[in-house]
Amino acid sequence: MLTLQGISGAIDHLAVQPIMGIFLNVFNRLVIPRLEFLTGYELYANLTLALFGIAVFVAATRVDSS
Numbered sequence: 001m002l003t004l005q006g007i008s009g010a011i012d013h014l015a016v017q018p019i020m021g022i023f024l025n026v027f028n029r030l031v032i033p034r035l036e037f038l039t040g041y042e043l044y045a046n047l048t049l050a051l052f053g054i055a056v057f058v059a060a061t062r063v064d065s066s
Helices: 002-014 026-034 042-065
Strands: none
Touching: 002 026, 002 042, 026 042
16 A cells, blocks of 8 residues: 555656545645655655555565565
């Protein structure tokens, strides 16, 4: 879900996200505007969220397979 939110937020930042935007863009529309240090870095924040989601998924699959 984090990966989807990050990718959707990046798309929403560059253009308008028409597909499930109200659910997938919570981070982009509610969290980022409230954090002053992310002003001007919205795209990077969304892409970082997507990468974090991928990292959590990889870590979870490695722990599960051990």
